[in-house]
Amino acid sequence: MLPELGQFALILALLLAGVQAFFGIAGPMLGRDRWIAVVSPAVAGQAVMVATAVGCLIASFVGNDFSVSYVAGNSNSALPLFYRVTALWGAHEGSLLLWILLLAGWTVAVAVGSARLPPRFAARVLGVLGVVSFGFLLFTLATSNPFLRLDPAMPDGRDLNPILQDPALAIHPPILYTGYVGFAVAFAFACAAMLEGRLDQTWARWTRPWTTAAWSFLTCGIALGSFWAYYELGWGGFWFWDPVENASFMPWLVGTALVHSLAVTEKRGLFKSWTLLLAILAFSLSMLGTFLVRSGVLVSVHSFAADPARGIFILAFLVIMIGGALTLYAWRAPLLKSSAGFDLGARESFLLFNNVLLITAATTVFAGTMAPLISDALGLGTVSVGPPYFNPTFLLSMLPLTALLSVGIHANWKRGRLKDSQRLLLITLVAAALIACGLVFGIYEHGHVLTPVGALLGVWILLSSFVEPIQRWLQGVRVPRGMLGMTIAHSGLGILVIALTTVQSFTREHDVALAPGGSTTLGSYQFRFDGVAPIEGPNYDGVGANVTVTRAGAPVAVLTPQKRQYWVQHQLTTETSIRMNHGNNILVALGEDLGAGRWSVRIQIRPLVSFIWLAALIMAIGGAVAASDRRYRTSRVTEAAVPGVTVGNSA
Amino acid sequence: MRTRGKSLTMHLAATAMLATLLTVQAWAVDTTELPDPRLQARYLALTHELRCMQCQNETLADSPVDLAADLRREVRDLLLQGKSDDEVRAWMVSRYGDFILFRPRFSARTAWLWLAPGVALLIGLGVCWRIVRARGALVDADTDPVGEDAQPQAKDAHG
Numbered sequence: 001m002l003p004e005l006g007q008f009a010l011i012l013a014l015l016l017a018g019v020q021a022f023f024g025i026a027g028p029m030l031g032r033d034r035w036i037a038v039v040s041p042a043v044a045g046q047a048v049m050v051a052t053a054v055g056c057l058i059a060s061f062v063g064n065d066f067s068v069s070y071v072a073g074n075s076n077s078a079l080p081l082f083y084r085v086t087a088l089w090g091a092h093e094g095s096l097l098l099w100i101l102l103l104a105g106w107t108v109a110v111a112v113g114s115a116r117l118p119p120r121f122a123a124r125v126l127g128v129l130g131v132v133s134f135g136f137l138l139f140t141l142a143t144s145n146p147f148l149r150l151d152p153a154m155p156d157g158r159d160l161n162p163i164l165q166d167p168a169l170a171i172h173p174p175i176l177y178t179g180y181v182g183f184a185v186a187f188a189f190a191c192a193a194m195l196e197g198r199l200d201q202t203w204a205r206w207t208r209p210w211t212t213a214a215w216s217f218l219t220c221g222i223a224l225g226s227f228w229a230y231y232e233l234g235w236g237g238f239w240f241w242d243p244v245e246n247a248s249f250m251p252w253l254v255g256t257a258l259v260h261s262l263a264v265t266e267k268r269g270l271f272k273s274w275t276l277l278l279a280i281l282a283f284s285l286s287m288l289g290t291f292l293v294r295s296g297v298l299v300s301v302h303s304f305a306a307d308p309a310r311g312i313f314i315l316a317f318l319v320i321m322i323g324g325a326l327t328l329y330a331w332r333a334p335l336l337k338s339s340a341g342f343d344l345g346a347r348e349s350f351l352l353f354n355n356v357l358l359i360t361a362a363t364t365v366f367a368g369t370m371a372p373l374i375s376d377a378l379g380l381g382t383v384s385v386g387p388p389y390f391n392p393t394f395l396l397s398m399l400p401l402t403a404l405l406s407v408g409i410h411a412n413w414k415r416g417r418l419k420d421s422q423r424l425l426l427i428t429l430v431a432a433a434l435i436a437c438g439l440v441f442g443i444y445e446h447g448h449v450l451t452p453v454g455a456l457l458g459v460w461i462l463l464s465s466f467v468e469p470i471q472r473w474l475q476g477v478r479v480p481r482g483m484l485g486m487t488i489a490h491s492g493l494g495i496l497v498i499a500l501t502t503v504q505s506f507t508r509e510h511d512v513a514l515a516p517g518g519s520t521t522l523g524s525y526q527f528r529f530d531g532v533a534p535i536e537g538p539n540y541d542g543v544g545a546n547v548t549v550t551r552a553g554a555p556v557a558v559l560t561p562q563k564r565q566y567w568v569q570h571q572l573t574t575e576t577s578i579r580m581n582h583g584n585n586i587l588v589a590l591g592e593d594l595g596a597g598r599w600s601v602r603i604q605i606r607p608l609v610s611f612i613w614l615a616a617l618i619m620a621i622g623g624a625v626a627a628s629d630r631r632y633r634t635s636r637v638t639e640a641a642v643p644g645v646t647v648g649n650s651a
Numbered sequence: 652m653r654t655r656g657k658s659l660t661m662h663l664a665a666t667a668m669l670a671t672l673l674t675v676q677a678w679a680v681d682t683t684e685l686p687d688p689r690l691q692a693r694y695l696a697l698t699h700e701l702r703c704m705q706c707q708n709e710t711l712a713d714s715p716v717d718l719a720a721d722l723r724r725e726v727r728d729l730l731l732q733g734k735s736d737d738e739v740r741a742w743m744v745s746r747y748g749d750f751i752l753f754r755p756r757f758s759a760r761t762a763w764l765w766l767a768p769g770v771a772l773l774i775g776l777g778v779c780w781r782i783v784r785a786r787g788a789l790v791d792a793d794t795d796p797v798g799e800d801a802q803p804q805a806k807d808a809h810g
Contacts, residue, residue, distance in 0.1 A: 341789025356775030386753025591680025
């Protein structure tokens with residue numbers, strides 16, 4: 001009964017999304033205020049219906065209803081309750097439902113938060129969000145229905161993929177998707193501005209907090225995924241340039257460009273059409289990321305062909321959404337002119353460089369990720385693209401980006417000369433060089449050419465980001481939240497660059513075969529293998545080892561890596577054991593049983609690797625602080641009352 | 652809804668196949684030791700830039716499947732025979748094709764991939780140069796106040 005109720009709720013949600021889309025867009029166009037009044041109730045109704053559908057599916061999971069094929073495919077009666085709930089987004093159908101739920105959540109937030117916006121503009125934003133929601137709901141109902149029944153029901157489920165049975169990965173998709181879906185709001189604001197034919201600095205001020213909030217969530221989501229890959233998947237790597245990772249990284253890069261471009265649009269009324277294009281691009285890549293990852297196209301072109309209905313729907317939907325937005329753009333962008341000027345050394349220039357470099361980086365990632373598909377499709381033969389391609393090509397844009405950040409951060413708007421900030425630049429640069437040398441040559445002894453460069457750039461960013469707030473503080477001028485957030489986020493980036501440099505330069509790794517009682521040395525640590533013992537969990541069994549770590553005779557930790565065999569899917573997983581010591585992450589993982597009690601063991605010491613995720617968290621917090629700036633929430637009714645005039649000539 | 656059972660079974664099968672592709676979990680721990688540390692370093696570098704032919708996005712070094720173990724042994728033997736890194740790569744490509752290289756060789760077929768970042772950067776810089784020049788000429792004519800301090804709503808920002 002519950003699955004049918006869920007499906008019925010989804011159908012109602014689809015209808016309400018249609019209502020929201022039609023009246024939200026047609027109402028302002030025809031100037032009918034009574035149509036506009038329908039939009040908000042439709043938003044609320046749709047949210048209730050979507051929540052009901054999600055509730056029904058969760059209830060089916062919790063109640064082990066294996067007559068629902070999605071539940072049967074992704075859960076099991078032995079699965080712990082927490083994972084039975086998170087199994088909701090364990091595969092394609094449920095992920096889409098989660099996407100729709102989050103979109104409904106953002107839409108409600110926009111509807112509530114847009115009380116200060118001109119009603120017609122707000123209706124257009126909600127209307128565009130309705131179109132997006134309608135498309136996703138239709139896709140779900142037509143090709144990826146999570147409520148389909150099995151007849152006969154399965155006696156027990158096929159279990160949730162064991163690698164998804166992990167706390168970090170359980171919460172990774174909702175946070176990542178919140179970021180993805182958040183860019184739908186920026187997209188909707190962009191489309192609404194184009195429909196209205198009016199884009200000014202006020203528009204940028206409305207759009208900025210939503211975009212920054214979405215960016216923060218996406219940053220968190222990517223960091224969580226990376227953290228999970230580090231301890232659960234990758235045996236100690238934190239980024240693999242895997243297509244799945246890249247799919248989330250591309251919208252992040254474009255979203256970061258958008259956040260900066262919006263700053264220029266708000267402050268100077270410049271880069272308007274570019275900002276619109278970035279908003280369209282960021283959301284397009286978000287949708288692409290969702291679809292590509294979950295539909296499996298990235299794994300193989302052939303999985304796309306295995307389900308042509310889905311593939312064609314996805315293509316059609318993307319073409320309609322992106323194509324529609326770009327058509328609108330081609331029509332409206334020429335109207336967006338600005339007569340503002342700026343110097344080469346002004347902040348506008350540096351933000352322009354920032355955008356160009358971020359888009360170059362996104363292009364690089366896109367080319368590398370899509371190359372196997374493109375090459376295959378064009379008959380150029382099969383090709384593999386991995387870290388040896390991404391690492392150097394990515395640095396091509398990242399090195400100048402990080403170097404220019406420290407310069408640009410001190411530049412003034414409009415009339416900027418390097419001379420104005422010469423002294424500051426020199427002081428921070430020299431200080432950064434000293435600290436970086438101390439770090440590279442004092443604490444760690446070896447490294448490659450890029451090590452001092454990376455350390456210098458990272459420390460320079462860190463120092464530079466604090467200059468302006470400290471200056472203001474010394475002068476007794478209040479530091480607004482927007483600037484505080486920027487400072488926090490940039491300092492996070494500085495820490496990230498430093499951590500990436502030390503991890504890439506000073507990681508020590510050793511794969512070794514050890515018999516019980518055997519020991520090995522890596523860096524300044526000694527590792528003694530104390531043998532393995534059987535373990536058993538709720539839905540798996542396996543072996544666990546004890547590895548005693550000492551440093552100069554003093555005990556550091558007892559690490560307990562495991563190898564698990566999950567019963568239902570007969571899948572082996574590796575549970576690494578990690579301990580942080582003096583900034584180093586010591587990781588031990590169990591390899592294979594080599595017979596006679598001997599095991600192959602991976603031992604790895606990564607300095608400052610935890611700071612990578614900490615840095616990402618700091619960046620996300622920076623975004624959250626910036627998004628909460630009061631100037632975004634102050635009423636703009638005086639300006640908002642006017643646009644009736646422009647609405648007239650746009651319709 | 653039950654009429655869709657057949658396509659559903661197919662779909663479940665496809666998903667299951669996909670899941671196994673995505674989740675090769677037991678990664679290899681490769682305890683191979685070569686006599687010379689320099690050789691060992693080259694061995695590790697090579698096994699990290701050659702891909703496992705049966706897995707999704709895994710290097711030879713990390714892959715647990717038998718074929719990868721065989722190829723690792725092959726890399727070791729070739730290095731012990733005194734072959735250069737390029738000779739090892741060529742040997743691998745001659746048997747398994749370009750697909751085995753995680754660092755695509757620069758050729759007519761892969762030129763676009765290797766050139767894409769540089770070309771994107773050059774185009775971007777070209778656009779930058781044009782914009783900065785055009786905007787630089789407008790500075791003197793632009794009398795709009797700049798920055799939040801100059802804006803009328805500055806009071807909001809500083810509250």
